[in-house]
Structures are given as C-alpha cells and as structure tokens.
Amino acid sequence: MGRYALLVQPSANRVYAEASVALTEAELGLFDEQVLGGRLTEVGPEVIGGVPYLTFAADLGEREVALLSYVSTAFALYEREGDLLRPVALVPPDRYDDDLLTVLKYAGKTNETFTRLLLNATLLGRAAPEDLLDRRLRILDPMCGRGTTLNQAVMYGYDAAGIDVDRKDVEAYVAFLGTWLKRKRLKHRIETHPVRREGTVVARRTEASFAASREDYRAGDLQHVTVVRADTVRAGDFFRPATFDAVVTDAPYGVQHGSRGPDRGLARRPLELLRAAVPGWVGLLRPGGALGVSWNTRVAGRDELAALLTAAGLEVLQSAPYLALRHRVDQAIVRDVLVARRPA
Structure with missing residues (x-):
C-alpha cells in the first residue's frame, strides 16, 4: 500500500x-x-x-x-x-481551457472551486456514480444565473441545461458563451427562439451545440447547452421528464441574493422558493439521479430542507462526508450542501 x-x-x-x-x-x-x-x-x-x-x-x-x-x-x-x-500525474477531466470558468466576473458569482465541489458531491450521490469517467451525463441547474454550474458541466464534457427568470443574467450568459466559442474557434451553432403556449410567449430558449474539435463536430459528437429564461417553478414545462442525471443549484442566500418570479417580485425566503420548485425538479431527474443544493444555513435549517426533499420523494444522503461540507462564506452566510437521490 x-x-x-x-x-x-x-x-x-x-x-x-x-x-x-x-x-x-x-x-x-x-x-x-x-x-x-x-x-x-x-x-x-x-x-x-x-x-x-x-x-x-x-x-x-x-x-x-x-x-x-x-x-x-x-x-x-x-x-x-x-x-x-x-x-x-493527475488526469484532469477538463475538456476546455479554464477561462470558460474564470473570465466572466460579476457580483455574487459563486466560487468556481465550490461549484465544482457541489457538482462532484451531487454526481457521486447518484445510484451509479462510477460512470463519471465513461458517459456523457446531462446536468440541470434550475437557478443557473450566469452559468457557472453550466460551464463546469461543459468542462467535464457533459451536456448542460439551465433555467433562470432574470433576463440580464440569461442574456449575459448567452452572450458570453457565444463569444467564448468564437474566440476559441470551436465549431458551433447557437439559436434563440421564443417558447409559446396558446399563442402567448412564455419563455425564451437558447440552444447551443458545439464540439471540442472539428473532427468531433463532423462526426456528430456534440455537446449541448440549453438555457431557458423562465420561472424555475415551471421547469417541468420546458424539459422532458426523467432526462437529467443530476440537478445542481446554488440556492438564493436571502441576503445578497434573492429569487425573482414574474408575478411575485423579489422573494427573500429560499425555503419557500424551494418548496414550490423542488417537485418539478424531481420530475426531471432520471431514476437513480441526484439533486444537490447549496444554501445559506442562516435562513433555512438543514433539517427543514431535508424534510422538504424527503417529502418530494428523495432519499437524503447523510453519511459523514455529506455532513462535513458546511463552511463560512462571509459574516452573513454559512453555506452547506445537501444531496438527495431519486430512487432507482
């Protein structure tokens, strides 16, 4: 040994x-x-x-x-x-240059290293975590902001999807992704179009497809990023059920951050937002998939959030390492991570 x-x-x-x-x-x-x-x-x-x-x-x-x-x-x-x-020699899983994660700077951006930890913790919580190295997984961030989690999933070679109600955040991410793909001279295609229900525009959807090399693109070996500007409570309206391996999100902290809805203004109660949104997120998970959420423990207790996820039909993971991820972010924020699995 x-x-x-x-x-x-x-x-x-x-x-x-x-x-x-x-x-x-x-x-x-x-x-x-x-x-x-x-x-x-x-x-x-x-x-x-x-x-x-x-x-x-x-x-x-x-x-x-x-x-x-x-x-x-x-x-x-x-x-x-x-x-x-x-x-x-380590074998870095990153498929692209790290500027995909580091170039975009803005107030409230989640630390890239923590984003990777949160994604890893969630992927490892799935019923079959050993396929990390072997399969192109599909990741959803249902409160994606300006796309840090989406970009980390892309770095791993996965497909990524996000939903967010904030127009400025979504437009900033779509613009950044398009610019980055052009600057890296990666062959790609990006399309944005309205989503209509009964003749009314209810969301805007951007689809990007690209590959790490021209050979991969010609062979059809494409990665896909989808971003929808809409309320996360309605996530189930925009994606097919049971199609994501993991749902990963950094919840509003209730201090510097808030959650916005088109008909409810600014909400500073993350637990209420999660209570409304989690059932829809769970429906998008494949059996055996996992949901991982980080949040500010000063505005919601771990037991409260665990009970919410359990009520949604998930199995909360409570082993010692999962209970050791709590840490201070600043004076007003003590962040923790909770991962729960959908029964296979």
Whole structure:
C-alpha cells in the first residue's frame, strides 16, 4: 500500500482558502465511499516542508487516479517515498481551457472551486456514480444565473441545461458563451427562439451545440447547452421528464441574493422558493439521479430542507462526508450542501 500527499489548490478567495483543507478532506471521503471502495485510509491534513497537504494511504491504479483527478481542489498528487515526494500525474477531466470558468466576473458569482465541489458531491450521490469517467451525463441547474454550474458541466464534457427568470443574467450568459466559442474557434451553432403556449410567449430558449474539435463536430459528437429564461417553478414545462442525471443549484442566500418570479417580485425566503420548485425538479431527474443544493444555513435549517426533499420523494444522503461540507462564506452566510437521490 502506497502513501500519498495531495496538494490543495491555492484559492484567491481568502475565506474559502481557510476552509479548503477541511472541505477537501470531506470530498475525498465522498469519492472514497462512493467510487473508490474504501481504498483511502489514514486521511488527514499534514504540513510538509511548510506547505499544507492532505495525506492518505491507498492502493491506486490508473482508474483511481483518474477519479481523484476530479477532486475540486486537486492541484498535484505525490507518492511519498521516505522524506521524498514523487509526482503522480493527475488526469484532469477538463475538456476546455479554464477561462470558460474564470473570465466572466460579476457580483455574487459563486466560487468556481465550490461549484465544482457541489457538482462532484451531487454526481457521486447518484445510484451509479462510477460512470463519471465513461458517459456523457446531462446536468440541470434550475437557478443557473450566469452559468457557472453550466460551464463546469461543459468542462467535464457533459451536456448542460439551465433555467433562470432574470433576463440580464440569461442574456449575459448567452452572450458570453457565444463569444467564448468564437474566440476559441470551436465549431458551433447557437439559436434563440421564443417558447409559446396558446399563442402567448412564455419563455425564451437558447440552444447551443458545439464540439471540442472539428473532427468531433463532423462526426456528430456534440455537446449541448440549453438555457431557458423562465420561472424555475415551471421547469417541468420546458424539459422532458426523467432526462437529467443530476440537478445542481446554488440556492438564493436571502441576503445578497434573492429569487425573482414574474408575478411575485423579489422573494427573500429560499425555503419557500424551494418548496414550490423542488417537485418539478424531481420530475426531471432520471431514476437513480441526484439533486444537490447549496444554501445559506442562516435562513433555512438543514433539517427543514431535508424534510422538504424527503417529502418530494428523495432519499437524503447523510453519511459523514455529506455532513462535513458546511463552511463560512462571509459574516452573513454559512453555506452547506445537501444531496438527495431519486430512487432507482
């Protein structure tokens, strides 16, 4: 059995950096229990040469290293040989340059590293999480804002869909995606059209298709991003039932953020929004799929949210790593993650 040291990626966000080692330890625990078969032992933080690492013992083959490469903060992996560290090449799952995630800046943007953690935690909560490496999954963010979760799904090579009621956010994301695809000279097609019900325009829908190379595009190996400008409570009106592997969203925090609806103005009660929207989201999940939500625990308790998801027919995941993802964002926000699975 080998001994390893995982170097945690530095974060520009000071508060998130303070929590990153503990969050990475929890994330490693999720990978270990869901897809690594309990291979990791003696997991814990350790300072080596003045630098913080997470160390563990394990037998790792190529597939295990590929899975660990998904860890949101994984910067480098080393095998320990006495006092020396021998580099182990990670296999980054990112299909595109990281500027897809980092270029777009705006107030209230969710930390990209946390977005990846939230997506990972949700994907690992599915009934068949081991297909991370093998299948093009389909991800929905039902409150997508300006698309950080959508872009992370695209980075993994997945298809992504989002819905948001804020016109400015949706238009900003669609413009950014089109510009980014052009700048990267990726062959693509983007179309926006109104969605009508009984002769009335009820939403606007943008469909983008593209590929990482011209060869993939010609072969029809396309990724798809769909964005609908509409109320998330009506998400089931715009997507086919049971077609998403995961629903992943960062809920309004009730402090800096709010939730808007076309006929209800600004709402600052995230739990009420979730109570209205979650049944529709659950209907879009495939059997065995998972819903992951992050939220501000200062405006809604974990037990309240868990009860809401249970009432919607989901199984809330309560293992130790899933209970260790709570962390402070700022003075007014303490964020947590809750993942629940639709029965297969």
